[in-house]
Amino acid sequence: MAAVAVHNAVLGEGRPMLPYAEAGRPEGTPIVLVHGYLDSWWTFEPMLRAMLPGLHAYAPTQRGHGDADKPSDGYRPDDFADDLLAFMDSVGLQRAVLVGGSSGGVQARILAGRRPDRVSGLVLLGVPGSLADKPRVGEFWNTVRELKDPVDRALATDLADGLTATPVGRGFLKTVVDESLKAPARVWRETLRGLLEADLRATLTGILVPTLVVWGDQDPLLNRxxxxxxxxxxxxxxxxxxxxxxxxxxxxxxxRVLRDLAAFAADRF
Incomplete structure (x- = not known):
């Protein structure tokens, strides 16, 4: 089991402080794990603990989420992509493989399209091509747009519990629910609003770096x-x-994700 160290990244004037977890050998291929809506670096804890020797992973918690700073604005996909680049600068990463989980793949692909000089490869794990045609997301927005603090724990639990086809550890599930509840209602609302208002298909244009798309065929949100x-x-x-x-x-x-990621990353460096 790999050791996981947690640090804080200060992105610079006017930008938030982001906690991040780090695992793997210093000489390993650098990868940046980008979490999705309401998550934190903890969503990748199973991967970090199982980190392979050939990889060196960084997993930042994004603004408004988990224990990161929670500014009053800046929750559009473009804002998260800007933070991602600033994070790479802060930890001295000139190039890395970006690994986006769920909606975290949106900001990862925005950065890959804008700065291919900083991105050696892109891995999208259950990332939507578009949200405009997802009725379940629209229904969830009708709930989130009216949210008040404190956010109901039952809502967060139902959201996390319905995204896997096979059971996950209850202790881990409790942790990720706890992490999601660290985000105030306005972050739940504004982050989802940013995703829904963005032209997600447009964020797919101009990406020239090698890309691996990973999808579970029992995904309740995304189809083939x-x-x-x-x-x-x-x-x-x-x-x-x-x-x-x-x-x-x-x-x-x-x-399995790590094995496939390692095989993909081996061709990038």
Whole structure:
């Protein structure tokens, strides 16, 4: 089991402080794990604990989430992408493989499209091509837009509990729910608003770095056609299907994700 160290990254004047977890050998291929909506670095804890010798992982908690600073604004995908680049600068990463989980893949692909000089590869784990055609997301927005503090724990538990096709440890699930409740209602609202108002298909244009798309065929949110949207837009991309897995493949089979990530990263450096 790999050791996981937690540090704080100060991104500079006018930007938030972001906690981040780090695991792996210093000489390993650098990867940056980018969490999705309401998560924190803890969502990647199973992967960090199982980190392979050839990888060196950084997992920042994004603004407004977990124990990160919670500024009054800046919750659009573009804002998170800007923070991601500032995070890489703060920890001295000139190039890295970006690994986006769920909606975290949106800001990862924005950065990959804008700064291919800083991104050696892109891995998208259960990332939406678009949200405009997802009725379940629209229904959730109707709840979130009216949220008040404190956020109901039952809402956070139902959200986390319904994203996997196979059971995950109850202790781990409690941790990620606890982390999601550290985000105030305005962060729940403004982050989802930013995703819904953004043209997510446009964030797929101009990506020229090699890209691995990973999708669980029991994903309750995303279907195969949605993933095809990504494949059609990114020239150097390929799909890896995890049969029997749900939306969060990195919760359900972190060891397999790491093996596939290591094989992909081996060709980038």
């Amino acid at each position: 056609a949605d993933q095809q949207t990504i494949l059609d837009a990114i020239p150097d991309s390929r799909l890896l299907v995890y049969e029997g897995a749900g939306h969060l493949v990195y919760w359900e089979d972190p060891e």
